[in-house]
Amino acid sequence: MRVGLLYSRIRRDEKLLLSELRDRGHEVLKVDVRDQQFGLDDAPEDLADCDVVVDRCLATSRSLYATKFCEAYGVPVVNSAETAETCADKVKNSLALSQAGVPTPATDVAFTKESAMESIETFGYPCVLKPVVGSWGRLMAKIDSKSAAEAILEHKATLGHYEHKVFYVQEFVDKPGRDIRVVATDGEPVAAMVRSSDHWLTNAAKGAETEAFELDAEAETLVKQASDAVGGGLLGVDLMETGDSYTVHEVNHTVEFKALNDAVETDVPAEVVDWLEAKAGAKQEVVV
Amino acid sequence: MAECVQCGADVTLHDDAEVGEIVDCTTCGAELEIVERAPPVLDRAPELEEDWGE
Numbered sequence: 001m002r003v004g005l006l007y008s009r010i011r012r013d014e015k016l017l018l019s020e021l022r023d024r025g026h027e028v029l030k031v032d033v034r035d036q037q038f039g040l041d042d043a044p045e046d047l048a049d050c051d052v053v054v055d056r057c058l059a060t061s062r063s064l065y066a067t068k069f070c071e072a073y074g075v076p077v078v079n080s081a082e083t084a085e086t087c088a089d090k091v092k093n094s095l096a097l098s099q100a101g102v103p104t105p106a107t108d109v110a111f112t113k114e115s116a117m118e119s120i121e122t123f124g125y126p127c128v129l130k131p132v133v134g135s136w137g138r139l140m141a142k143i144d145s146k147s148a149a150e151a152i153l154e155h156k157a158t159l160g161h162y163e164h165k166v167f168y169v170q171e172f173v174d175k176p177g178r179d180i181r182v183v184a185t186d187g188e189p190v191a192a193m194v195r196s197s198d199h200w201l202t203n204a205a206k207g208a209e210t211e212a213f214e215l216d217a218e219a220e221t222l223v224k225q226a227s228d229a230v231g232g233g234l235l236g237v238d239l240m241e242t243g244d245s246y247t248v249h250e251v252n253h254t255v256e257f258k259a260l261n262d263a264v265e266t267d268v269p270a271e272v273v274d275w276l277e278a279k280a281g282a283k284q285e286v287v288v
Numbered sequence: 289m290a291e292c293v294q295c296g297a298d299v300t301l302h303d304d305a306e307v308g309e310i311v312d313c314t315t316c317g318a319e320l321e322i323v324e325r326a327p328p329v330l331d332r333a334p335e336l337e338e339d340w341g342e
Contacts, residue, residue, distance in 0.1 A: 009321075009334070010308035018306065032308060060339040135341020161338070205341075236342060252342035 001280045002027040004050035004075075006066050008034050009058045012258040016269040017054070024273065033062050043073035052280040053077040056254060060088045060133055063254055078279060079233030079253045086230040087253035090132045090168050093230065094250075100229035102222060103247045105240075106171040113153040116167035120149045126172040129156075132163050135252075136205035139164075142172065173247060175240040178202055180213055182237045183257050183268060185275035187227035189215055191266040193259070204259040212264040219246055226251050234272060290328035294318040301328055 003026050007014055010030075021028045031046045031053075038044065047053060053070050055077055057063040067084050070077035079087075086092045097104040108119035120127055120143060129141040129152060143149045156164040178196040181204070182189050192215050195208035202208045215223070223237045226248045236255030239246045261268040290299045297315035301322065305311070309322050310333045319333035 007308055009310065010306045015304065015306060015309070019304070030306075030308065058340050059337055060341070133339055138338075138341075254342055256342050 001051040001277065002029065002049060003276065003280075004029045004031050004047050004053040006031050006033055006053060006055045006057050006063075008032060008062060011058070011256065013256050014056050016258065016261060017056070017272065020269040020273045021276075024277075033057055033066050036066075038066070038069040040072075043070075043075055047073065047075050050075055052276060054276065055079060055084065058254075060135075060254075064088055076280065078276070079235070080231055083231035083233045083235070084253050087235070087251050088133060090130055090250065091166070096229045097226060097248055097251070100225055102225045102229055103242075103245065105173050105247055105249055108169045110167045110169065111165065113157050113167075116153055116169060117149060119167070119169040121146070123169060123171050128170045128172050129153075130168045130170060132166050132168050137201040137203040140201060142200050170249075172200075173240050173242065173249070175202075175242075178208075178241075179249075180219070180239040180241070180246075181260060182215065182219070182223050182239065183255055183260055183272075184223050184227055184235050184237055185272065186232045187224035189220060189223050190271040191260055191264040191268055192219075193263040195259075204256075210259050210263040222246055222248055234275065290322075290330045292316060292318060292320060293330055293332060294320075299330060 003021055018028060029046055036044045053075055055063050055067050057066060063084050067077050067081040071081050086096050091109055094104055094107045110116040110119050126142050126144045129143055131139045141152050178194045179202045180192060180194055182192040192213040193210045194213045195202045195204050195210055197208040226237045227235055230251045236252035238250050239248050257268045292299050292313040295316035297313055299313050305322055307322050307325050311320050313320055320330040321333045323329050323331045
């Protein structure tokens with residue numbers, strides 16, 4: 001099959017995917033979105049004949065628009081624009097999970113410092129303030145006191161992009177020093193790991209230690225439900241343990257899996273490419 | 289081998305280096321992007337953007 005890979009930066013995740021695709025004899029076309037022009041009618045030449053396009057844009061904004069254009073041109077793209085749009089925005093992500101009945105942390109959204117402060121006081125301390133767009137634990141604030149809340153709200157309201165004036169306030173989940181990352185393809189778990197840290201943020205990008213994790217039936221069900229809630233695709237579902245159950249705090253749509261691949265015995269890129277082949281319906285068209 | 293655009297030092301690339309990959313100059317520490325593979329050409333890597341990530 002002919003696979004287009006949208007990118008602007010090649011991380012180890014993309015190298016793993018490229019290697020697996022090439023090893024299987026697929027024709028791989030790397031498409032640097034920085035070089036492209038997306039017109040309203042015709043697909044850029046590089047994308048037109050792809051059996052499937054894989055969005056691996058590092059920038060959320062590029063991911064959102066590039067996938068939208070692919071769909072407008074009739075070029076199959078994973079993940080879909082709908083999934084990208086839902087996952088890229090924490091508000092939409094939380095709403096989708098909640099509406100699907102997936103347990104997710106209690107969340108308020110407020111548009112002024114004053115109303116955000118009311119939410120924070122209602123949640124109590126500590127609680128969490130997050131940017132609606134962002135990754136890798138950046139600009140996340142665990143708020144321990146009223147004075148800290150006032151300072152952070154003031155900074156966000158004064159200095160930030162307009163999106164920082166959308167205050168996303170969330171209950172603090174007292175997780176056991178770790179959270180769970182599951183990579184899944186259309187809701188089927190590929191592999192899972194726990195990310196552990198002494199810090200309240202347990203992102204792999206923040207240096208958390210990783211270890212393979214065996215999902216139980218409840219977690220597998222939640223992964224499927226969370227995936228369906230955001231439109232499916234190749235996803236990173238993040239869960240936290242809450243005593244004898246779980247809560248799903250977010251679903252990631254351009255999931256990074258290099259840390260997971262190192263932590264588990266499963267060959268994650270191979271599983272992903274299996275899924276891509278099935279997705280493209282092109283298993284029999286492999287170019288040798 | 290490629291040349292660092294910041295300090296001019298030689299930068300060795302791995303055999304599996306890809307266009308779009310970021311490498312460090314071990315002499316000056318600059319982050320560099322591979323913009324051509326054969327022959328290798330480097331440019332300064334883009335700065336981190338607010339919306340980068342998963």
